[in-house]
Amino acid sequence: MRIDADEPPEAKELINTIWEAVTKLYGEHGASLTSMALITYNADAKTAVIRTSLETLNQLRAAIATITAIRNKEAAVHVDAVSGTIKALAQKLQTQNVTQHKA
Amino acid sequence: MRRTFTDLHVYADLRSADTAKFLSKAAELGYTLVAVSLPPTQLTQQVEALRKLASTFNLDAAVRVDLKPRSTGELTQSLRRLRRKCEVIAVTCESKEVARQAAKDRRVDLLNFQSFDSRRRFFDHAEAELARQGLAALEVDVAHLLMVSGSARVRLLACLRREVQLAKAFNVPIILSSGAPNPRLLRKPREMAALASLFSLGEMEALDAVSTNPAGIVKRNREKLSPEFVAPGIRLIKEGKDC
Numbered sequence: 001m002r003i004d005a006d007e008p009p010e011a012k013e014l015i016n017t018i019w020e021a022v023t024k025l026y027g028e029h030g031a032s033l034t035s036m037a038l039i040t041y042n043a044d045a046k047t048a049v050i051r052t053s054l055e056t057l058n059q060l061r062a063a064i065a066t067i068t069a070i071r072n073k074e075a076a077v078h079v080d081a082v083s084g085t086i087k088a089l090a091q092k093l094q095t096q097n098v099t100q101h102k103a
Numbered sequence: 104m105r106r107t108f109t110d111l112h113v114y115a116d117l118r119s120a121d122t123a124k125f126l127s128k129a130a131e132l133g134y135t136l137v138a139v140s141l142p143p144t145q146l147t148q149q150v151e152a153l154r155k156l157a158s159t160f161n162l163d164a165a166v167r168v169d170l171k172p173r174s175t176g177e178l179t180q181s182l183r184r185l186r187r188k189c190e191v192i193a194v195t196c197e198s199k200e201v202a203r204q205a206a207k208d209r210r211v212d213l214l215n216f217q218s219f220d221s222r223r224r225f226f227d228h229a230e231a232e233l234a235r236q237g238l239a240a241l242e243v244d245v246a247h248l249l250m251v252s253g254s255a256r257v258r259l260l261a262c263l264r265r266e267v268q269l270a271k272a273f274n275v276p277i278i279l280s281s282g283a284p285n286p287r288l289l290r291k292p293r294e295m296a297a298l299a300s301l302f303s304l305g306e307m308e309a310l311d312a313v314s315t316n317p318a319g320i321v322k323r324n325r326e327k328l329s330p331e332f333v334a335p336g337i338r339l340i341k342e343g344k345d346c
Contacts (some may be wrong), residue, residue, distance in 0.1 A: 004287060024252065025301070058306070061297035065290050068249050076287045078132070079294065 001048045001064065005075035008043040017070045018050070018077070022063040034060055039086065047080070049089065057082065106310060108292040109317040111138040111167065111191055111213065112244060112280030115153070121286070123156060128286040130160040136318060138167040138191045143181070146188050165321045167191040169215075175204040182210045190324045193242060199225045206233035212320050213242040213278060216266070219251070219259050226266040231273035238323075240316060241270045243302075244282025245295050263302035277304065278320070279312040 003014065015038045022031045034056040039049040052060045067077045081096060083089035110129055115122040122139070129137050137157070141149050150166055157164030166189040172178035178194065178201055186192065193213035196202035202225035205211045214234060216224040226241060234241065243263060251259060270277050279295045281288065290298070296309035304312065326332055331339040 058297050058300055061294060062301055065294035065298050066249055068288065074285075074287050076290075078291055 001050065002078045002080050003046040003048065003070070003075065004078060005046065005070055005073065007073070008046050009070045009075070010043070011038060011041040011048075013071055014038070014041065014048060014077075015050075017067055018060075018064060021067050022060065025063045025066060026059055030056075030059065036060065049086065054084075106292075106314045107135045107318065108133055108314050109136040109138075109321070110134050110281050110289070110313070111165075111278055111317045111320070112193070112242065112282040113137045113139045113289075114282075114284055115139045115141070122153075124286045125283075125289070126157055126160045126162055126164070128289050130162050132289055132291045134162065134292070136163040136165065136321060138165040138317075138321065140167045140169050140193075141189075143168050143170075143185055146185070165190040165325075167193060169193050169195060171195045171197065172201050173198070175200050178204055179208070182208060186210045187328065190321050190328065194239075196225055197223070202226070202230055203233060206230050206239050207237050209238045211237065211239045212324065214239050215242045215244065216262075217244070217247070219247075219255055219262075221258065221262050221265075224262055224266070226269060228269065228273075231269045231275050234270075234275045235273045240276035240278045240320065241266060242278045242280055243267070243299070243312075244280055245290060245298055246281055246283040246288045248298060248301070249288055249290075260302055267299075267302050267304050271308070276316045276319075277308070277312045278317050279304075279309060280317070 019031065022034060035053045037051045039051050041048040061079055064077050064079060069075055081089055081092045083092050113125050113129060115125055139153055146166065153164050168185050168189045170178060170181050170192065172181060191212050192210065193215050194205040194211050195215045195217055196205055205214055216226055218224055247259060248256060267277060279299055281290060283289050292313045295313050296306060299309035299312065333339055
């Protein structure tokens with residue numbers, strides 16, 4: 001995920017915002033089905049990797065898309081890539097970066 | 104074949120720096136074609152500047168006009184004046200009469216309902232039937248969903264679900280647009296599709312609503328606006344004495 005904000009939020013603030021968005025949209029039961037967890041967060045690059053179950057991927061994508069603020073400051077979170085394993089995700093992102101660079 | 108994505112509703116004021124921000128953000132998020140809403144009075148002056156600016160971001164820009172007529176007469180008058188000047192015409196329907204006229208007029212591309220009150224949204228059976236006979240598509244601005252929360256969002260989702268069901272039943276094309284008043288409210292095409300699942304639009308239908316459906320409208324209108332166009336199905340291929 002890429003965080004589009006003027007100042008990078010702290011990891012806790014980011015994950016709390018995502019949980020809040022999921023709970024608001026799908027309720028506590030829906031949120032519990034996502035098995036969501038923050039894997040890595042790079043505040044300088046404003047990128048994060050989160051884990052979720054495949055069944056709730058689309059719900060999580062929708063919930064993340066509804067985020068318009070973090071810490072009451074205007075922000076957006078975009079999903080850059082989705083993959084089954086961290087290794088494949090890294091490869092996917094690398095390919096994306098090379099393609100963007102060429103373009 | 105790889106999908107290319109289109110956002111038919113980008114607000115812009117070419118006199119401010121926001122337009123460049125909007126266009127660069129749209130390109131960054133993966134769109135290749137955007138329709139920028141311009142004020143009808145400044146169409147001729149701003150079109151060239153817009154296309155030039157969009158090309159710096161490798162974007163194809165189409166010109167869109169948003170009409171908000173108070174009467175059917177005002178609508179037909181505006182359509183007569185503007186149809187040959189822009190690629191996309193959207194009508195914000197604020198009364199039933201305007202909504203009905205817009206749905207049956209083949210010069211209208213998009214029907215937009217902005218009210219959060221279900222009684223002020225006029226996309227019902229009759230409207231869908233008229234839209235099917237005409238060429239108008241139902242436009243859903245995703246930004247509205249992002250800007251509200253709580254009961255207002257619940258009501259809006261219920262309205263959108265009903266309208267989308269009707270549009271599907273009557274084969275009225277659905278268009279997902281950003282309609283974002285600031286660049287941070289722009290979303291990636293797949294994020295728009297995920298949000299569309301909230302009002303029961305399937306994944307493939309939602310992806311069509313941000314790719315083939317809107318691109319088809321621009322393509323159709325560009326053909327009509329080209330000097331070779333004579334009538335639907337008739338194009339000028341060659342002219343001169345040797346024809």
